[in-house]
Amino acid sequence: MSVGFRQLEKEQAMLRRSLLLLLVACCVSSIAKAADPSDYLPRRSGHSLYAGDMPAGVIASTRQAMSYRQPVQPYFQPVRFHGPEGVRFSLAQYGTFGEGESDLMAGLMIGKVYRFRVSGIPRAEGAELYPTIEMVDRTYPPPGLATTYPIPVNLDEDDILAALEGRLVTRVIYLEDPQTATPLAEGPNGPVAIDVPEYQDPLEIADLRGRTVAILRIGSLAPPRAEVLKSQFFFGHPSWAPIFKPNP
DSSP states (O other): OHHHHHHHHHHHHHHHHHHHHHHHHHHHHHHHSOOOGGGGSOOOSSOOSOOTTSOTTHHHHHHHHTOOSOOOOOOEEEEEEEOSTTOEEEEEETTEEOSOBSEEEEEEETTOEEEEEEEOOTTOTTOOBOOEEEEOOOOOOSTTOTTTSOEEEEOOHHHHHHHHTTOOEEEEEEEEOTTTOOOOOOBTTBOOOOOOOTTSOHHHHHHHHEEEEEEEEEOOOOOOSSHHHHHHHTTTOOOEEEOOOOOO
């Protein structure tokens, strides 16, 4: 029996040394870890349900499903697309695109994701991009002025060039909280984009500043050739309403 106890004490001592070595190794590892810029950012309490790198459609559909209000009637939110001179925009309609407009405005349904085409890109003849716009929420303009205050979707040249190089650009469009709004002058085509570092979540920044209404994702993905994959690429072909601007 005494031999058994000594063996047990020996094993316990070895276990304590192993745990001590493991603890020291963890400490050394944490000391040697390279500094991460996000370590110095303020952290929000709790766990965020959404993140900007979620697949297109997840945020909008989840928010719609978790709404505590009565079921909302389908609403076509006016959205205005604009970009550099010469760029044309066209929304997909059953897998095909029209000629495109340089200043396109259309009504998009809340909770849906739309694929649109960007063509006529300067200094990139023949190149086309197929971004997505995810409709997270709507605006509440005065009655009769919905098309006067559409959600602006502005693509600048840097966004387009980054997508042509194979990078993914995410733009979160939000309504500022009037109590904490940043006093920035708007450009000729609407609000000016605010760039954030790659280690920050643009959706989190937008939610801190106001209410997110749409998420724009610009990448280099092109329509698939296989017919069976087109419905997924176009997110089920959601309907949209054309908005005809009066002639000046």
